[in-house]
Amino acid sequence: MNKKDLKNIRVSILEMVRKANxxxxxxxxxxxxxxxxxxxKMEKNDSFFLSKGHASAALYAVLAHFNYLxxxxxxxxxxxxxxxxxxxxxxxxHIMNSSGSLGHGFPMACGYALGKKILKESGRVFxxxxxxxxxxxxxxxxxxYVKHLELNNLVCIVDNNNSQGRAVxxxxxxxxxxxxxxxxxxxxxxxxxxxEKTLFIDHSLKKPLCVVANTKKGKGIKIMEEDYFTWHHKxxxxxxxxxxxxxxx
Amino acid sequence: MRNQxxxxxxxxxxxxxxxxxxxxxxxFLLRDFQNLYPDRFYNLGIAEQSMMSLASxxxxxxxxxxxxxxxxxxxxRAFEQIKDDICYQGLGVxxxxxxxxxxxxxxxxxxxxxxxxxxxRTLPNMxxxxxxxxxxxxxxxxxxxxxxxxxxxxxxxxNHNLKTxxxxxxxxxLLEGGDITVIAVGPQIQNAYDAALELSSKGVHCDIFYVSTxxxxxxxxxxMIRKSILKTxxxxxxxxxxxxxxxxxxxxxxxxxxxxxxxxxxxNDKFLVNYGSYDEHCLENKLTKDGIIASIYEIL
Numbered sequence: 001m002n003k004k005d006l007k008n009i010r011v012s013i014l015e016m017v018r019k020a021n022x023x024x025x026x027x028x029x030x031x032x033x034x035x036x037x038x039x040x041k042m043e044k045n046d047s048f049f050l051s052k053g054h055a056s057a058a059l060y061a062v063l064a065h066f067n068y069l070x071x072x073x074x075x076x077x078x079x080x081x082x083x084x085x086x087x088x089x090x091x092x093x094h095i096m097n098s099s100g101s102l103g104h105g106f107p108m109a110c111g112y113a114l115g116k117k118i119l120k121e122s123g124r125v126f127x128x129x130x131x132x133x134x135x136x137x138x139x140x141x142x143x144x145y146v147k148h149l150e151l152n153n154l155v156c157i158v159d160n161n162n163s164q165g166r167a168v169x170x171x172x173x174x175x176x177x178x179x180x181x182x183x184x185x186x187x188x189x190x191x192x193x194x195x196e197k198t199l200f201i202d203h204s205l206k207k208p209l210c211v212v213a214n215t216k217k218g219k220g221i222k223i224m225e226e227d228y229f230t231w232h233h234k235x236x237x238x239x240x241x242x243x244x245x246x247x248x249x
Numbered sequence: 250m251r252n253q254x255x256x257x258x259x260x261x262x263x264x265x266x267x268x269x270x271x272x273x274x275x276x277f278l279l280r281d282f283q284n285l286y287p288d289r290f291y292n293l294g295i296a297e298q299s300m301m302s303l304a305s306x307x308x309x310x311x312x313x314x315x316x317x318x319x320x321x322x323x324x325x326r327a328f329e330q331i332k333d334d335i336c337y338q339g340l341g342v343x344x345x346x347x348x349x350x351x352x353x354x355x356x357x358x359x360x361x362x363x364x365x366x367x368x369x370r371t372l373p374n375m376x377x378x379x380x381x382x383x384x385x386x387x388x389x390x391x392x393x394x395x396x397x398x399x400x401x402x403x404x405x406x407x408n409h410n411l412k413t414x415x416x417x418x419x420x421x422x423l424l425e426g427g428d429i430t431v432i433a434v435g436p437q438i439q440n441a442y443d444a445a446l447e448l449s450s451k452g453v454h455c456d457i458f459y460v461s462t463x464x465x466x467x468x469x470x471x472x473m474i475r476k477s478i479l480k481t482x483x484x485x486x487x488x489x490x491x492x493x494x495x496x497x498x499x500x501x502x503x504x505x506x507x508x509x510x511x512x513x514x515x516x517n518d519k520f521l522v523n524y525g526s527y528d529e530h531c532l533e534n535k536l537t538k539d540g541i542i543a544s545i546y547e548i549l
Contacts, residue, residue, distance in 0.1 A: 097338070100333070111302065112306040114307060115311075119310075142299050
């Protein structure tokens with residue numbers, strides 16, 4: 001891992017949102033380390049589903065970083081005829097599912113993991129959801145399903161960035177997933193070695209795995225970390241963009 | 250119809266891509282499929298929205314999922330999942346409902362569903378099939394279940410007894426008259442047919458069309474219907490569905506540039522707040538042979 005990689009991914013996100021004047025920077029910044037580790041460690045038969053689709057800019061930037069996507073497409077983010085919308089549209093093998101409306105990607109990933117189980121395929125299915133998304137009933141219906149179907153090939157990662165602090169807080173996610181029969185770990189979602197260890201080493205593979213990754217919305221930009229409600233769906237001005245670039249450096 | 254559903258699934262069960270998901274209904278009916286193919290049969294309980302998304306995940310893995318539950322729960326409740334996860338992603342999930350219209354008459358409005366065709370018609374990629382006799386389900390399911398398009402099968406409780414020859418996307422001209430065009434869907438085709446026979450003896454001759462695929466209606470059938478309406482200038486559509494958004498609207502969409510008088514027989518803009526039986530609801534909504542005859546005389 002190179003710290004410069006993470007910086008470059010965040011810079012790509014900033015550039016995409018600034019050019020498009022559209023996008024969710026804080027939600028993308030909170031998942032950069034998670035996506036970076038998943039895509040650097042995923043094996044051939046593994047798959048990834050992004051359920052919190054508003055972190056799309058991070059997905060595109062990470063895919064481009066690992067050369068799964070031509071970098072030139074990043075400049076088209078959110079344009080009328082772009083392949084890279086504000087929320088991703090299914091384009092396998094690297095964009096497995098369309099998302100945007102919350103609470104859909106997780107049950108979809110569950111169906112895909114069930115398909116792998118029916119076919120006795122190796123590999124795991126990683127799915128990234130949000131703590132705000134966990135307000136949705138389908139998250140908990142799926143948590144029931146995964147246990148019921150004994151899908152130990154499914155990994156749920158919760159980007160626990162406190163996005164619903166002003167509304168309905170999804171607290172004690174570790175306890176909640178545990179009570180649904182999952183093997184649960186709670187980690188620092190910006191700590192690369194903790195993410196690697198939890199997702200790829202420290203699991204029993206006997207139960208479905210849930211990793212509650214505590215993160216910060218807007219991680220790396222102080223003003224966003226402190227005022228993420230304002231910045232949730234806001235593009236930076238030229239002046240702010242330059243300040244943010246400096247801060248990331 | 251339900252028995253045929255179970256029979257057809259068993260007969261297609263060797264297809265290793267066929268996976269059956271049920272919302273805690275018909276488990277007894279489908280027990281043979283479950284016993285034969287336990288790794289491709291799942292009772293996913295009472296969680297229709299997640300079941301729909303899960304089916305789309307199976308379809309992403311190139312399975313042909315069949316998802317089965319009661320119409321209001323699997324269509325109205327899971328509509329957004331059908332829109333986003335099945336149709337927008339262009340995935341071949343088969344949705345098979347029972348309990349549409351007022352089939353569960355005595356259970357009240359929460360268990361009625363007479364807008365399923367209307368809301369699904371709005372979704373690009375969606376195929377809507379309404380078989381009303383066991384052989385129709387068998388033929389139409391075999392023709393479509395693996396064509397990788399989202400497909401809705403609306404299975405009514407009541408059958409008709411006519412010898413139809415269904416083909417996906419095609420309407421059938423069952424009787425040729427020339428005085429008025431009558432288009433019926435579902436079990437009401439029986440009443441329409443019987444009404445036409447009775448009227449025929451009184452000198453009124455109807456073109457009777459039966460439509461078992463509501464979307465898409467393919468070109469040849471569209472032309473056949475248009476020609477009839479051009480000739481008669483009068484159209485009666487009959488459906489156990491809201492008159493807003495059902496077959497009446499589909500036909501008027503196809504024939505919008507023709508001048509014709511159109512009467513829609515179906516459920517008006519109201520909840521059917523009574524209980525009782527299917528037949529009582531049919532009577533109240535004029536979905537009977539006599540109701541159809543009266544409607545035809547109204548516009549002749």
